[in-house]
Amino acid sequence: AQTVTQSQPEMSVQEAETVTLSCTYDTSESDYYLFWYKQPPSRQMILVIRQEAYKQQNATENRFSVNFQKAAKSFSLKISDSQLGDAAMYFCAYRSYMNYGGSQGNLIFGKGTKLSVKP
Amino acid sequence: DTAVSQTPKYLVTQMGNDKSIKCEQNLGHDTMYWYKQDSKKFLKIMFSYNNKELIINETVPNRFSPKSPDKAHLNLHINSLELGDSAVYFCASSQDASGFGNEQFFGPGTRLTVL
Numbered sequence: 179a180q181t182v183t184q185s186q187p188e189m190s191v192q193e194a195e196t197v198t199l200s201c202t203y204d205t206s207e208s209d210y211y212l213f214w215y216k217q218p219p220s221r222q223m224i225l226v227i228r229q230e231a232y233k234q235q236n237a238t239e240n241r242f243s244v245n246f247q248k249a250a251k252s253f254s255l256k257i258s259d260s261q262l263g264d265a266a267m268y269f270c271a272y273r274s275y276m277n278y279g280g281s282q283g284n285l286i287f288g289k290g291t292k293l294s295v296k297p
Numbered sequence: 298d299t300a301v302s303q304t305p306k307y308l309v310t311q312m313g314n315d316k317s318i319k320c321e322q323n324l325g326h327d328t329m330y331w332y333k334q335d336s337k338k339f340l341k342i343m344f345s346y347n348n349k350e351l352i353i354n355e356t357v358p359n360r361f362s363p364k365s366p367d368k369a370h371l372n373l374h375i376n377s378l379e380l381g382d383s384a385v386y387f388c389a390s391s392q393d394a395s396g397f398g399n400e401q402f403f404g405p406g407t408r409l410t411v412l
Contacts, residue, residue, distance in 0.1 A: 217338075221385060223403035267338055283391060284330055284342040284352075285401060 180205045182272050184288035191260045192296050198245075199255045199291045201270030209275035212246065212253045213285065218266040226268070229253065231275075257293075265295045300324050303388050303404040310378060311412055318373045318407045320388030327392060329371035330401065331363060334385040343386075346371055375409075383411045 181204045191197035203212070214226040229237045229246050236244050241258045257264055271285040301322045310316055322329065328347040334340045344363045345352045351363065360376045375382060388404040 221406045221408075223387065223389075223406075225400055228400070269340065283328060283401075284345045285332075285340075286342070287340040290338050290340075 180207070180210075180272050180274070180286050182270050182286055182288035184268075184270055184291050186291045187289070188292045188294070190294045190296060191257070191264075193260055193262060195260055196256060196258045197260055197293065199257075199268050199270075199293070201253045201255070201288055203251050203253065203270070203272050205251070205272065207274060211273045211275065212244075213271040213273070214242070214244070214253075214255045215269045215271060215287075216264075216266045217269065217290075218263075223269075227255065260295050262295050262297060265293055267292050300402045301388055301390055301404040303386075303407050305407060306405060307408050307410075309410045309412065312378055312380060314378050315374070315376045316378060316409070317375070318386055318388075318409070320371050320373070320404055321369055322388075322390040322402070323369065324390060324392075324402060326390040326402075327368065328390065329365070330389040330391075331371065331373050332387040332389065334387060334406070336384070340387070343373075344371075378411045380411050383409055385409070 183202045185200055210231045212229045216224045216226050227237050227239045227242050229244055236246050243256045245254045267290045269290045270288040273285050304319045330345045331343040332340050333343050342354050343357050362374045363371055365371045385406045385408050387406045389401045391401045
């Protein structure tokens with residue numbers, strides 16, 4: 179079974195600075211997808227960025243970028259120029275490429291990292 | 298227009314009661330999901346369902362049952378509610394179960410409190 183580990187329960191960053199959130203995962207599959215979701219206090223789940231495992235190029239979305247290391251099974255999220263609105267829980271998630279092992283494409287989440295942004 | 302909606306957003310009830318949470322998506326998606334987020338914010342899949350197959354997470358008690366009247370709806374019924382059922386329940390949908398482009402869209406969540 180696949181697992182996702184976020185080793186930082188809480189992180190803090192100064193406004194306008196850069197912060198990196200860590201995520202590692204375990205899988206025997208060769209094709210899969212990885213995601214970062216943001217959950218602000220409103221509790222809405224918002225997709226931040228996604229990465230296909232077969233793509234070597236790291237995904238970027240404006241101030242958000244990932245460092246995907248497939249061999250190391252690592253998928254960290256970098257937030258540049260942090261803003262107050264970035265304060266939230268961040269979840270790393272894994273999804274199988276196909277319907278492996280009874281999966282229907284459901285997400286497997288890490289336990290989350292609570293990010294605080296200091297003004 | 299809201300893509301994935303859930304009702305109610307808050308539900309407070311007594312132990313032993315039976316309750317339902319409704320979920321509707323207007324995206325034309327084929328696959329829908331229910332996730333549970335516990336008090337420690339941990340999110341875990343409960344069910345995934347498309348018009349062909351229901352897959353149940355083996356850890357989910359059989360007091361929980363999904364019901365889909367049509368492709369756009371996947372409601373969650375909970376019988377004999379227990380204190381440990383208190384959590385936030387999220388509905389989500391995706392175009393289908395495979396393929397990279399199939400982002401999952403989440404509903405706003407339903408906070409269930411069992412007294």
